[in-house]
Amino acid sequence: MDSVTLDRIDLEILDHLQKNSRMSNADLSRELGMAPSGVLERVKKLEQKGVLIQYTARVNPEAVNQNLLAFIFIKVADGLGCDETDRLLAAIEAVQEVHHITGEDCYLVKIRVASSNELMQLMRTAFRDIPNIISTRTTIVLETVKENQHIVIQRETQDDK
Structure with a gap:
């Protein structure tokens, strides 16, 4: 997949959803200070572009x-x-x-x-x-010290340049 241009809000959405993929649209909207319809539209676009590819549960x-x-x-x-x-x-x-x-x-x-x-x-x-x-x-492996799927998202975007 080619790199997709993401703005600051897209990156914040990704960060929040990586921390809690069960976060409701209403909670996400409140965190971002945006209207729920705008956040939902952005999440759908991130899914369509292949940036958000799956929502999962981690099992012990x-x-x-x-x-x-x-x-x-x-x-x-x-x-x-x-x-x-x-x-x-x-x-x-x-x-x-x-x-x-x-x-x-x-x-x-x-x-x-x-x-x-x-x-x-x-x-x-x-x-x-x-x-x-x-x-x-x-x-x-004898002991796992850290294991996660969290992608570190660079905060510099096209908006910041």
Whole structure:
């Protein structure tokens, strides 16, 4: 997606919605000092432009027995950009993120499962079924200090220049 020009109000809307995506239009309007209809129109435009792409709920992984977080570095025979490998990795239910990376490996995959036994089963089944995988290196997270999806929004806009 190409960069979209956003003004100060758009950036404030994004900041508020990242902090609380359940914020009502009335509350958002009050925070911004704008009419609810104007705020709603701006939010809809941000959605249409592909700036706002999803509203989600964050679930405590431990509350649903997803206690083990692991990152897996994967080297594949066909290198970066193989649509089939991308698709197969992304289709694994426990996989939360798939990233193409530089360096010795081709992918960095984030996985969340219940236990080391479940991780081992996943490695023996789902990953083994992907034909282009040459090797994997797994890092298990002992403790998460910070984890969020919040994008830092630069406050300088076209209006400020």
